[in-house]
Amino acid sequence: MKIRLALAGLLLMGSLTACSRVPGVYAYEKDGTVRAGAAAPFDPRTYVDGIWASKVLPTVQQNAVDVTTVAAAIEKDPAAAGRQYGKRTGTGSPFAYLVKGTGTVTEVDTDAPTGPLTVEIPGAKPLKISIATGPVIAGTAIRDGVGFIKFGDFTNQIDYQNVANQLNNRVKTDVIAKVPVKDLKGKKVTFAGAFSALAPGSILVVPTDLTAS
Known part of the structure; x- marks a missing residue:
């Protein structure tokens, strides 16, 4: 036994x-x-490093629409504007838009967490928009706006959200850090980036490109 x-x-x-x-x-x-x-555990920084220069920036540059065109379309018919120019992650989610433009900085708000620049875009009907400069860059506008980053490509919601966060971090280090934000009032800026239609009449662009002259 x-x-x-x-x-x-x-x-x-x-x-x-x-x-x-x-x-x-x-x-x-x-x-x-x-x-x-x-x-191996998912690393959002490695993921974003692999797509930032090769896919994110070219996608914004190629697909961005003049912000005055998008703003006018949203004012006329938000749903139609979303279908024509925007992208969203699902029914009920806000549309995200890729936009570009050139305008004059009329205000630099360093007190607000998002550090918005107020930019006046010239035209028959001048448009005022905001550009986020941080230190807080939040939201999912870039992730959703480029259109090729899908929830189904990730294991869970946390990884999907962390990609959005890391894209916003790249904006801070690769875009905003290279611009003298506090000295921009009165300067002309050219920008490209994304915004989410969270509130009617409000456009806060997260820039993937921002230059001043």
Whole structure:
């Protein structure tokens, strides 16, 4: 009987050891590390690094519509404007728009968390919009506006949201940090970027390109 029990124990240990080598099964070492074969955690920074210059910036540049055109379409018929110029992640979500323009900075608000620049766009009916300069850059306008970043490509909602956050971080480091924001009042700026239609008549652009002259 003792011999049979010992053999059974050895067989059970062998079975567990074999299972730990089956692809997709996690095997943990004593120090808590995961052996080769375990899926690596999603890294939003690495993901965004891989698409920022190669896909995000070209998509905005190629598809951005003059902000005065988009604003006029939204004022006339928000739903029709969304269908024609916008993108959204699902029914009931706000439309996100890719826009571009040139105008004069009439106000620099460094007290508000989003640090909005008020920019007046010339035309038959001058348009005033805002451009976010931080330190707080929030929302999902860029992620949603480019159109090729889909929820179904990610494991969960957290990863999907973290991509939006990391895109906003790239705006701060790669776009806004290169512009003397506090000195822009009275200057002409050219911009491209995205905004979400969150409130009627309000346009707050998250820039992927911002230059002053």
